[in-house]
Amino acid sequence: MSWYPEVLNGSVRRVVATAQNGLEVVRLGGLETEARPSEFRVVERKPMYRLRRYFSDAAADTSRPPVVLVPPMMMSADVYDVAQDQGAVGVLHGMGLDPWVVDFGSPATEDGGWRRTLADHIVAIDEIVDLVHAQTGRDVHLAGYSQGGMFAYQAAAYRRCKNIATLITFGAPVDTLAALPFGIPAGVATRTADFLADHVFNRLAVTGWMARTGFQLLDPVKTAKSRLDFLRQLHDREALLPREQQRRFLATDGWVAWSGPAVADVLKQFIAHNRMMSGGFVIGDRLVSLAELTCPILAFVGEVDDIGQPVAVRGIRKAAPKAEIFETTLRAGHFGLVVGSLAASQTWPITGEWVRWRDGLGPRPESIDEMTYEEQPATETGVSVSDRLLHTGASIAEVGVGVTKGVFDVTTQAVRGSRELSAEAVRALPRLVRLGQIQPHTTISLGKLLAEAGAKSPKAECFLFDDRAYTNDAVNTRIDNVVKGLISTGVRPAARVGVLMETRPSALTAIAALSRIGAVVVLIPPTGDMDTAARLGKAEMVITDPDNLRAAESLDLKVLVLGGGESRVLDIEPGSETIDLEQIDPSRVHLPAWYRPNPGRANELAFVLFGRFGGHVEAKHVTNHRWALSAFGTATAANLGRGDTVYSVAPLYHSSVLLATLGGAIAGGSRIALSRGLDPERFATEVHRYGVTVVAYTWTMLRELVDSPDFALDASHPIRLFVGSGMPRGLWLRTMKRFEPAQVLEFYASTEGAVVLANVSGAKPGAKGRPLPGSxxxxxxxxxxxxxxxxxxxxxxxxxxxxxxxxxxxxxxxxxxxxxxxxxxxxxxxxxxxxxxxxxxxxxxxxxxxxxDKNVVVRALRGPVYGQPIVDALGGLDQVDLAVVYGVLAGDEELAVAAITLRPGSSLTAVDLADSFADLAPGARPDLVHVVPEIPISNSYRPRRSELVAAGLPAPSVRSWFYDPDKDGYRRLTRAVLTELRERGSRALTS
Missing domain, CATH: 2.30.38 (Luciferase; domain 3)
Known part of the structure; x- marks a missing residue:
């Protein structure tokens, strides 16, 4: 038993060592090591950040490419320097680079820290890039870990990649809803994020210990394993010291607080609305999209990263289609990508090689590949089941736990979404209930819905224009100020006030302010027949913008001028009754006792719109109930929500824009994006920059996009739906092909009355669908x-x-x-x-x-010939661009004539016509078909017949045909046939 004292002495020594090391951990928070942080100098101090430049003794060496490292909002800047020999700054410096680190500090210790927003972080990085570029004279390599990588993407997009050489990210999710921790369904995540942003983090911040605990709970098995490992080896100081800096950083020292407003911004913009993918996130009041990134990008992907999951990280490939994007995949979890031995041996050396390669100082790293993006099923995250089981199984074996996060992940992936209530039903039900509750005396109006949105979400964006975002709070404040100006000029409830304005924020404000007073909005198109519209609408005065001032003054009505921008110059003649509303101080206006905001009732007249029917201008009267029906109906049918941005190119005075586009967006809580007009280049830019998900159209508007050879919008666009009315079937088919996988939602709505049809499924292009619930x-x-x-x-x-x-x-x-x-x-x-x-x-x-239309049916001797089936049939031909059908008198009856335009480079034959009309009965086919150079289009993009009708029968040519019933087909129109038609009418075709 001579060995017994030796064993006893060993056990005693172990107990004593454990006690000594444990006491040191309790007193100091960890074991004392000889490791020291890398030397750095703070080169800039601001309330929002401190900018560290490491190894400043090498600062004079301008050959070193600068690398700016951005930490996540919840982690200390020391994440890049946990240990000098293994940390990012040490490794990068050793490879000949110039490392800089952004230190945001902690909101808990910084002046105004708890009020920090997401925009504050992005603007700070924007300033830092300028500063580093100025000091080094070189473009900056901007890098970020986790949320810091998201910041890097956002800041680069914010400055359009100016002075940024490359972007480098480590486990930075972009498509945040593609792969959520714990397999949380996307619908649950969006609703939860919205709720937390609006009702929790606007009042509550996240302390450092909360951040630490939250992230440890994301991987409880690994957390438990690390703690058990530490306790088991507490007696062996030499074994613990190499990892002590990393352990202390992740366990205690590395976590800082988050400010509530910044957390709310992140939750709302990038979880609830996923705008890093769709575009249209807001920094300050500027709209930004990752689609505008053009610099090279390297993204590090962790194979077993359950926070920045591979599918979410690879979303950058789709979000930034113009950029050259590479990836490096490491078998690491989220923290292992940047902290520890794997990071020291792979992450940071590869980063250094990348920077040197892009700066022309070395070869391309062998471990990087061009990134590809493949759509993943909703149950896939990019972390394979086998990887997760192996990764988790090893932890289970070492820790000895039964129920683990990994098993939970695998299980939840199999049943993802099975417990989730349909988001469509959740959004639609309250709208339909409210619509059903509207009675004649119910107060409901455009102004009222805008006020409700402002009370519910004052900081949410209401509308976008010229790359700027306007919040609900700002919009309602502006409306209320204009209300005071209008009341001071004599506007009262039920007064009829013309609005003669271009599409701009001031036009929307004028319409909403009149609605808030309870006045009737007479929408006068600024394109001819203004006198007729003002007379039919019984306008008592008119609101205009500076561009239409002269036209408004010609109406012989009292003129009020609103908007026009900061550089507006009004040329108001002396003695004129024209009033500049912008010169009225709202604070000096005393509201009368009769004023009650938003008094409009369902059965009261709200708008007077105008259209041309049979060559004459007609007024259409729209009640508040009719407007609400279209608003809630569109929001329901299009499934509009707070994550949508509805883009309107057509003018506000068009009925479908006022009723469906504007109304649907307001009722759905969506953002409204206004454009200055239809231009393919502007459209492509604004769709990405605004994050447009729904595009409003009228009639043939989309032709200029679908058929333009210069239209540059690739498959990465965020558009999911086109909503409108009057789109020809052929254009409908081309639109779905060009913008796949986006769908078309076609409406039919009577301007007066309450008929609303919608082709919700889109399964039958050309059909108007079925009545909407509530109509x-x-x-x-x-x-x-x-x-x-x-x-x-x-x-x-x-x-x-x-x-x-x-x-x-x-x-x-x-x-x-x-x-x-x-x-x-x-x-x-x-x-x-x-x-x-x-x-x-x-x-x-x-x-x-x-x-x-009942008024334009061709009244042939054989019976009525309807135009729309003919237009739909011709639209099925790839060669045909537009088609219209109209009647022309020949002898004693009308002939049905179809005029068509062809797409560039196309030709048409009689055989093509026969094929297109094969499903139409002979009596339903047009008597004549001819190709014309152009079909006139109205300001609302509707094809016009009047000029073609006035031109009479088509001339004989190789591109004109008549229907021959004997051959049941079309033959070339000759002069002899045309003469016979003129003499005998269509009986010549049936004799």
């Missing part, structure tokens, strides 16, 4: 378009059309509408229906198809 009941009444009369049954009631029978679309009159023109006793005694102007059919599935 009025619709029926198709049997109707003779030749005589313009309803067809009755044996009881004297109007007969309802059967499947595929063409008739006049009617909407049931509701108590919420002040309707003139309702027809009573239609399908039953005492009922009331409002006729639309359009003929429809309903197919066997219940979908409605527009056939024609």
């Amino acid at each position: 009025t009941s619709v029926r198709i009444a049997a109707y003779d378009p030749i005589s313009g009369t309803f067809l009755e049954d044996e009881r004297g009631l109007v007969r309802e059309c059967g499947v595929d029978e063409v008739g006049l679309l009617l909407g049931q009159a509701t108590g919420s509408e002040a309707i003139s023109g309702a027809v009573r006793g239609v399908f039953g005694a005492g009922d009331a229906w409002v006729p639309t102007e359009h003929l429809f059919r309903r197919d066997g599935d219940g979908d409605f198809w527009l056939m024609d």
Whole structure:
């Protein structure tokens, strides 16, 4: 038993060593090591940051490429210098680089720290890049770890990559919703992030210990393993010392507090709305998109990183399509990418090699590859199940735990989304409930919904214009100030006030301010017939912008001028009654006792719109209920939410913009992006910069984008939906192909009454779909378009059309509408229906198809010929750009003529025409078809027939054809055939 004292002595020594080391840990927070941080000098101090330059003795060496390292918001800047021989700054300096580190400090110890925002961090990095560039004379390599990498991306995009040589990120997620920790469903994450941003972090900050604990809980197995390892080896000081600096940093020293506003910004913009992918995130009031990154990028990807998961990190490939992007994949977790032996041996040497290569000082590193991006199923994160099991299994074996995060991950991946309530249903239900609760005397208006949005989310963005974002709070403040100015000039509830303005923020403000007063907005198009519109709308005065001042003054009405920018110069003649609203001080206006904001009731008139029908301008009257129906209906059908940005190119005075685009965005809580006009280059830029997810269109507007050879918008665009009305079927098909996977949501809405149809599924291009929930009941009444009369049954009631029978679309009159023109006793005694102007059919599935305007149906001897089926059939030909159908008198009847334009480089034959009309009955086909150089387009992008009708029958040519019933096909139109047509009418075609 001679060995017994030796064992006893060894055990005693072990116990004593454990006790001594443990006491040192308790007293000092860890073991004392001989490691010292690298030498640095603070070259700039500001309330937001301190800028460290390491190894300043080498600062005079201008051959060293500068590398600026950005830490995450929650970690100390020392993450890049945990140990000099293994830390980033030491390794990079040893490779001939010039390392700089951004130190944001802790909000808990900095003046105003708890009020820091995301924008403060980005603007600070922007300043730092300028400063380093000025001091070194070289472009900067900007690098960041985790959230610091996100900051680097954002700052580079903010400054359009100016003076940035390359970007380097380590475990920095971009597509944050593609792969969330613990397999959290995206819908749950977005709603939770929105709630926390709006109701928690606007009042609460995250302390350092909370940040540390939160991240340790993200990987509890690894945390437990590290602690057990430390305790087991507490007796062996030599074994612990090499990793002691790293342990102390991750366990205690490395964590700093987060300011509440900054956390709220990150949650809202990059979790709830995922705007690093879609674009349109806001820094200050500027809109920014990663799509504008053009400098080379190197992204480090951790194979077993469950925080910056591979799919989320690789999102940069899709988000920044213009950049040259590389990646390096390491078998590391989130912290292992930048701290520890693997980082020292691989991460930092590869980073140094990358910088030297891009600066022309060395070869391309062998361990980097060009990054590719593949769409992943919702259940995939990029961390393979085998990797996760191996990684977690090793931890299980060492720690000895049963239920682990890894097993939980694998399980949750298999059932991801199975417990998630449909986001569409969650958003749609309250809207439909509110719509159903609207009664004639319910207060509802555009101004009221904007006020509600401001009360709910004052700091959320309301609308975007000229690369600037305007919050709900700022917009409502501006509206209230304009309200005071308008009241001081005599505007009262129910007053009819014209708005003659271009699409700009001041126009939206004017419309909303009039709504807030309860006045009627008369939207006068600034394109001819202004006198007629003002007269039909019974305008008492007019609000205009400086650009339309002269036109407004010609209307012989009191003129109020609003907006125009800081450089506005008004040329108001002396003695004129024109009033500059911008010169009225709102603080000096005393509001009268009658004023109550947003008094508009559902059955009251809200807007007067104008359209050209049969060559004449007609006024259309829209109540608050009709506007709300379109607003909530669009928001529901398009599934609009707070993460959407709705882009409007068409003018505000267009009915679909006011009712669907503007209304839908407000009702859905989405951002509204206004544009100065349709231009392919501007469109491509603004879609990315604003993060546009929904594009509003009218009629043929999208032609200029789909068919433009210079239109540069690649597949990385964020657009998910096009919403509007009147799009031809052929253009619809081309749009879906050009903007895949985006879909088209086509609406049909009667301006007066409450008929709203929507093709929600998009499965039948060309169809108008079905009635929206909340809209009025619709029926198709049997109707003779030749005589313009309803067809009755044996009881004297109007007969309802059967499947595929063409008739006049009617909407049931509701108590919420002040309707003139309702027809009573239609399908039953005492009922009331409002006729639309359009003929429809309903197919066997219940979908409605527009056939024609009842006033332009071609009245041929063989019966009515409807234009829309012909236009749809021609739209199926790839060669055809646009088509219109109209009637031309020849002899004693009308001939149905189809005029078409061809796409560039295309040609058309009689065989093509026969193929396109194969599904139309002979009597439904056009008598004549001809190719024209151009089809006139209105300001709302609607094809016009009037000029073509005035030109009469088409001239004989190789691109004009007539229908020959004997051959059941089309033949070239000759002079002889044309002469016979003129003499005998279309009977020549059937004789």
